[in-house]
Amino acid sequence: MVVYLDCAATAPVDSRVSKEVIKYTDYEFGNAGSRSHDFGNRAKSAVEKARSKVAKVVNANRGEIIFTSGATESNNLAILGLSDYGLKIGKNHIISTRIEHKSVLESLDILTNRGFKVTLLTPNSGGWIEPKTVINALQDNTLLVSVMQVNNETGVIQPIKAIASLLKQHGTYFHVDAAQGFGKEIKEITEKRIDMISLSGHKIYGPKGIGALVIRRRDGKRPPLVPLMYGGGQELGLRPGTLPVPLIVGLGKAAELSIKEALERNMQSLRFKKMALNRLSVLNPVFNGDLEKTVPQMINITFPGILADEAMEALNEIVAISNGSACTSTSDSCSHVLGSMGISQTQSLGALRLSWCHLTKHPDWDSFIEVIKKLQTEVH
């Protein structure tokens, strides 16, 4: 049986979540915006309950959650949506990092074309951003700092709490793309200095196509965003359109379960990780990213002498994995993340991302090892 080791790409939906989703697709199908009957009222009440559940994970209030289609949209809204305000008050400098997801980097490219100055910080060789580099890059006209919580290629946790603490002396907005950490590494993003947080439902065993942007009030004021779309007025006017009630309810349930079960889930994932590392050690692997700083659910690993494409093909009856360096057929260049960490192209071409969750069963490690050993002997 092929074991799915690609939970960082997307995770299976928890059956308790699907049950809720189906209730709102098949029975409670009202429009949360309908005011003239109880179908609408019940839908609205379900949406508000889900909003509270999402808010609770990050220690926010219900009124600070904007439902979106996922972290990609949330990142776009946080960055592009703040830019009008920046231009109005003459702040056109943004700090972010070279290891961000493309939805952050490409939004920043748009702003560069509109006259913003963007400083992209380089991580250290372990794959994390040193907090002092953020502070050193700050300028009087810095509008926004955007740093991800957990890198999606390496699994390396970023020092968000330390950065938030250093930013207390500065008025800049602080955005965190928490797509990989929300509901898993909970403590760090409860920090009140973080103004905006992006998240996606499908990374925490919820449905795809739903996420949120948390917009925390600071001194009573929300970040002054403008919407990317217009018409309808939903979600404080920041994300108009009929609310996808079943997906929202599913996200709410997934968020609720994530807090209740985070500790147990992380312990289970950590046990998996220890076993995987123990078994794979015979292959003399090289780790891409500081292993000590990785989440319990992910590693990025290179088996010397083996290309990721070769390994994935040879392993495809045993595990479903992705190439950790995201060297895809549609792009010639290898991972911007591994490259920025100073990892050589050769090592990067061999990078495999293995990611799992608390539900993952161990693959047949003996066969896995045998396949890689065989490739290694063929190469040498």
Ligand code: PMP
């Ligand atoms: N940011 C990070 C760090 C991610 O890992 C992902 C998903 N790969 C996203 C943003 C985008 O999430 P979605 O595709 O759900 O919009």
